[in-house]
Amino acid sequence: xxxxxxxxxxxxxxxxxxxxxxxxxxxxxxxxxxxxxxxxxxxxxxxxxxxxxxxxxxxxxxxxxxxxxxxxxxxxxxxxxxxxxxxxxxxxxxxxxxxxxxxxxxxxxxxxxxxxxxxxxxxxxxxxxxxxxxxxxxxxxxxxxxxxxxxxxxxxxxxxxxxxxxxxxxxxxxxxxxxxxxxxxxxxxxxxxxxxxxxxxxxxxxxxxxxxxxxxxxxxxxxxxxxxxxxxxxxxxxx
Amino acid sequence: xxxxxxxxxxxxxxxxxxxxxxxxxxxxxxxxxxxxxxxxxxxxxxxxxxxxxxxxxxxxxxxxxxxxxxxxxxxxxxxxxxxxxxxxxxxxxxxxxxxxxxxxxxxxxxxxxxxxxxxxxxxxxxxxxxxxxxxxxxxxxxxxxxxxxxxxxxxxxxxxxxxxxxxxxxxxxxxxxxxxxxxxxxxxxxxxxxxxxxxxxxxxxxxxxxxxxxxxxxxxxxxxxxxxxxxxxxxxx
Amino acid sequence: xxxxxxxxxxxxxxxxxxxxxxxxxxxxxxxxxxxxxxxxxxxxxxxxxxxxxxxxxxxxxxxxxxxxxxxxxxxxxxxxxxxxxxxxxxxxxxxxxxxxxxxxxxxxxxxxxxxxxxxxxxxxxxxxxxxxxxxxxxxxxxxxxxxxxxxxxxxxxxxxxxxxxxxxxxxxxxxxxxxxxxxxxxxxxxxxxxxxxxxxxxxxxxxxxxxxxxxxxxxx
Numbered sequence: 001x002x003x004x005x006x007x008x009x010x011x012x013x014x015x016x017x018x019x020x021x022x023x024x025x026x027x028x029x030x031x032x033x034x035x036x037x038x039x040x041x042x043x044x045x046x047x048x049x050x051x052x053x054x055x056x057x058x059x060x061x062x063x064x065x066x067x068x069x070x071x072x073x074x075x076x077x078x079x080x081x082x083x084x085x086x087x088x089x090x091x092x093x094x095x096x097x098x099x100x101x102x103x104x105x106x107x108x109x110x111x112x113x114x115x116x117x118x119x120x121x122x123x124x125x126x127x128x129x130x131x132x133x134x135x136x137x138x139x140x141x142x143x144x145x146x147x148x149x150x151x152x153x154x155x156x157x158x159x160x161x162x163x164x165x166x167x168x169x170x171x172x173x174x175x176x177x178x179x180x181x182x183x184x185x186x187x188x189x190x191x192x193x194x195x196x197x198x199x200x201x202x203x204x205x206x207x208x209x210x211x212x213x214x215x216x217x218x219x220x221x222x223x224x225x226x227x228x229x230x231x232x233x234x235x236x237x238x239x
Numbered sequence: 240x241x242x243x244x245x246x247x248x249x250x251x252x253x254x255x256x257x258x259x260x261x262x263x264x265x266x267x268x269x270x271x272x273x274x275x276x277x278x279x280x281x282x283x284x285x286x287x288x289x290x291x292x293x294x295x296x297x298x299x300x301x302x303x304x305x306x307x308x309x310x311x312x313x314x315x316x317x318x319x320x321x322x323x324x325x326x327x328x329x330x331x332x333x334x335x336x337x338x339x340x341x342x343x344x345x346x347x348x349x350x351x352x353x354x355x356x357x358x359x360x361x362x363x364x365x366x367x368x369x370x371x372x373x374x375x376x377x378x379x380x381x382x383x384x385x386x387x388x389x390x391x392x393x394x395x396x397x398x399x400x401x402x403x404x405x406x407x408x409x410x411x412x413x414x415x416x417x418x419x420x421x422x423x424x425x426x427x428x429x430x431x432x433x434x435x436x437x438x439x440x441x442x443x444x445x446x447x448x449x450x451x452x453x454x455x456x457x458x459x460x461x462x463x464x465x466x467x468x469x470x471x472x473x474x475x476x
Numbered sequence: 477x478x479x480x481x482x483x484x485x486x487x488x489x490x491x492x493x494x495x496x497x498x499x500x501x502x503x504x505x506x507x508x509x510x511x512x513x514x515x516x517x518x519x520x521x522x523x524x525x526x527x528x529x530x531x532x533x534x535x536x537x538x539x540x541x542x543x544x545x546x547x548x549x550x551x552x553x554x555x556x557x558x559x560x561x562x563x564x565x566x567x568x569x570x571x572x573x574x575x576x577x578x579x580x581x582x583x584x585x586x587x588x589x590x591x592x593x594x595x596x597x598x599x600x601x602x603x604x605x606x607x608x609x610x611x612x613x614x615x616x617x618x619x620x621x622x623x624x625x626x627x628x629x630x631x632x633x634x635x636x637x638x639x640x641x642x643x644x645x646x647x648x649x650x651x652x653x654x655x656x657x658x659x660x661x662x663x664x665x666x667x668x669x670x671x672x673x674x675x676x677x678x679x680x681x682x683x684x685x686x687x688x689x690x691x692x693x694x695x696x
Binding site: 015016019020023027030031034035090093094095096098099100101102103104105106238239 | 291292293294295311312313315316318320322324325326327328329330331335339340342343344345369385386
């Protein structure tokens with residue numbers, strides 16, 4: 001049936017899954033790049049952490065290289081939390097989430113799109129803090145760099161997968177800022193523990209084969225929680 | 240045969256023990272415009288969210304262009320949503336917001352569709368301004384653009400006149416009339432009797448989850464309606 | 477306070493077991509009187525970590541599938557009771573560890589798992605407290621219940637890996653491989669008694685939740 005004055009051909013199918021996921025990721029990234037609020041607070045936090053750990057360090061007791069993994073993972077975790085909080089927060093002020101949910105886009109695409117945007121943000125912070133810490137704490141850059149990057153990425157996917165889901169839940173509750181870290185903490189432990197241990201061993205020159213156990217846990221965590229969180233995400237929306 | 244644009248039979252929606260919508264039935268054809276009045280808490284927003292495919296009815300049935308609710312993506316593709324909240328991203332420009340919406344609805348030529356709808360709504364001049372810098376009236380214009388870029392056959396407007404000055408309100412009325420004339424079905428929830436009664440082909444008053452009155456064109460005179468509305472609202476308070 | 481039949485049986489069983497444990501069960505040769513905390517610690521761990529949380533997991537999955545509010549009430553009741561039992565484990569653990577191992581806390585795999593499960597319970601209860609809407613609260617709780625249960629094997633794994641890389645502290649194993657039959661009887665009875673206690677508390681809490689929900693519904 002022809003209608004007059006229509007703007008675009010009447011479209012009766014939903015947008016492609018991958019396309020809409022990337023569009024959402026792109027939109028979130030664009031918003032963050034424009035406001036830069038979270039990146040700046042994350043980087044300030046990183047500088048603070050690096051400095052404080054350094055000043056709290058007794059050089060006669062511990063080698064600086066032994067501090068580095070701890071500093072790194074503190075930075076990654078807390079800056080990750082900062083980014084996660086904003087992830088669904090950006091949809092709050094003007095109820096933009098309603099428009100997103102009213103569209104035919106798949107719910108899972110919303111979750112994965114935001115996950116990708118959060119991951120991009122976390123990777124940006126890591127790309128800056130990792131060389132900074134290596135430099136300031138005299139960590140020798142060895143052949144392990146690629147394994148280290150692999151460990152960091154695997155862990156980041158796990159943290160962001162769980163964090164994005166909890167961010168979606170926390171934002172609809174009264175105690176949003178408290179709930180996100182509280183809910184996420186137990187879930188972060190099985191990620192950070194292997195990741196920090198693997199980081200420490202790699203920095204101390206151990207072979208990659210020695211940390212393969214840790215890498216397996218991280219990979220298993222990622223697979224399980226990516227799948228489960230994607231499946232559970234629609235249940236965090238109004239039915 | 241004109242397919243019914245919207246059909247609802249005994250729609251009910253419960254939130255736990257609370258019944259928000261208590262048996263609403265309605266039929267609308269293409270080009271119909273329903274003004275929905277009622278006191279706060281009457282269930283108007285809940286009804287709209289059900290019709291828009293955002294909420295599942297607890298019981299009862301409804302169909303948008305023949306597709307039964309909840310219907311999922313198929314129903315949502317046909318519906319546009321406007322409210323007193325702009326649902327725009329303040330940090331993005333008007334054009335970026337409308338293009339994003341177009342992408343979310345799978346519109347094929349995102350750039351052209353956005354340009355065209357922004358021009359049609361008189362928003363082309365500030366298309367590349369960040370939404371945060373726009374006035375309330377301009378933002379509402381962009382919000383309507385966002386809502387109709389995918390050519391919905393049903394437009395659900397939940398108190399869209401809120402916060403608009405006289406100029407903004409009459410611009411919005413003009414836009415809605417244009418949409419109605421091009422065959423869209425519109426439901427407007429509003430407290431603004433004057434604007435809505437001038438625009439619409441049907442009017443209903445909702446109270447405690449039910450339609451207590453449903454009139455089709457010609458709608459009774461505004462004074463009668465206003466009196467009726469006040470009486471029913473005072474009753475509810 | 478009215479006691480149902482189950483309540484009477486449960487309380488009597490608990491009192492009976494602990495009288496037996498204190499007066500009629502021999503001391504452990506190596507650990508002395510402190511070892512008797514085992515009769516509280518181990519059964520509480522069974523109830524709090526496995527029974528209660530297992531029920532939370534099952535009812536969470538069922539709730540997302542069937543949407544029956546009764547399932548949500550069972551889940552939340554089980555979580556509250558489980559939280560209490562898990563707290564008992566966390567209190568009795570260090571109390572026992574100090575005289576035996578010399579330290580209140582070690583990052584022993586089981587204790588650490590218990591600690592994190594306690595955090596998950598706490599998060600679950602705080603989450604529920606932060607949501608007023610019935611339906612959202614039930615849905616979100618169910619999501620957290622499922623995720624929490626899936627987390628358990630991962631905490632096990634990562635702490636296991638962590639511990640096996642470090643030398644184990646020299647310690648006396650809390651549960652001896654072979655116990656005299658008297659102690660076994662007491663232990664098994666304690667398991668049964670605390671399970672009964674859990675069942676009774678769960679039931680009472682469920683009834684309370686049902687009343688409260690009905691009252692809120694009547695009021696709105």
